[in-house]
Ligand SMILES: Nc1ncnc2c1ncn2[C@@H]1O[C@H](COP(=O)(O)OP(=O)(O)OP(=O)(O)O)[C@@H](O)[C@H]1O
């Protein structure tokens with residue numbers, strides 16, 4: 001019998017060839033699949049590997065191409081992860097306080113440059129005990145690692161009893177150990193705190209002086225160069241230069257008066273002063289400026305008033321600074337009120353003067369007010385709510401710091417109330433000497 005025209009021997013040979021081809025194809029496919037599997041395994045393990053060659057078209061399109069896409073995406077994510085990690089590491093390294101990562105076995109597994117320098121850490125990992133040994137700190141670390149608790153502990157290193165640190169401890173996770181704690185140390189020894197304040201102050205003061213100085217230098221260069229021989233530009237630039245120079249002078253005057261007040265802090269004023277005429281005189285002097293800014297100045301002074309022990313120059317400066325602020329920042333309210341009165345018993349708002357016989361001098365404006373989060377910091381040197389705006393209108397950020405120090409020397413107090421959209425009221429409380 002002939003099937004499809006083939007004789008039985010021909011048929012057998014045909015089947016044999018087909019079977020061999022099919023077997024060969026199946027083997028080849030299995031090898032390809034094994035190579036693919038090995039490639040994917042390699043990517044899973046190391047993130048890389050070389051793609052098998054001579055893949056069947058189907059396998060190439062349906063498996064190899066998506067795996068390649070996945071690999072590319074994986075590499076991108078890895079690169080991004082590495083960048084973020086470097087960024088974080090450089091940020092933590094730039095952090096001025098020592099930062100340590102401590103694992104469950106109390107080993108320091110990682111730390112920043114400040115930790116290496118301050119605590120003399122040469123290499124990690126190393127036992128925390130080798131650097132700091134304090135039972136309170138150990139308990140805080142255990143609580144952070146076991147219960148995820150945050151805490152703060154102060155301690156003195158046994159090696160140097162003159163130093164004092166404050167440590168903030170919180171839970172963290174690491175690749176290697178999973179559970180760990182992060183420790184941020186800050187030196188709080190009195191001497192270090194004073195040193196830090198001093199260097200902050202110098203940095204701030206230099207920055208404030210550098211700003212007008214830079215524009216002066218720029219103006220001089222322009223006058224010597226492109227604006228040379230242009231009389232109009234010269235007049236305009238000289239005007240600007242005078243403004244910048246005046247700003248520097250104001251800044252230096254304010255800094256000097258602040259340091260004078262501080263120097264005299266331990267010697268309270270002894271002269272007796274009638275405050276009413278002084279307040280009236282300052283208000284009269286500043287009234288035209290208030291008017292020009294669009295605000296009417298109203299002065300209310302109760303009569304009679306007891307005299308107080310006060311330094312006339314400093315009281316003059318105090319009233320002028322408060323009024324200057326009301327005019328600069330609050331004139332938009334159209335009205336500024338100045339009041340002076342005597343209270344037999346000052347209320348709680350008078351701080352340390354509360355309960356005593358006191359004079360209260362208030363300057364109130366109806367301007368935009370001050371956001372509450374800024375109120376506690378207003379009397380810090382160089383602190384300004386809107387830096388750019390205050391600088392633009394000639395402020396140095398020292399006015400209220402001077403007011404605070406004057407009041408401190410007079411054993412008085414400054415209270416500040418402000419509501420957004422309603423205005424601000426600054427009150428100076430001065431104790432009246434009994435007897
Ligand atoms: N009456 C007010 N209304 C709104 N903001 C005020 C008022 N008084 C003070 N401030 C804010 O408080 C900041 C600090 O005031 P401060 O008097 O210390 O500095 P300054 O006015 O900027 O500069 P300086 O008084 O040295 O010329 C000001 O920059 C301003 O942002």
Ligand SMILES: [Mg+2]
Pocket residue numbers: 321324325395397398399400
């Ligand atoms: Mg001011």
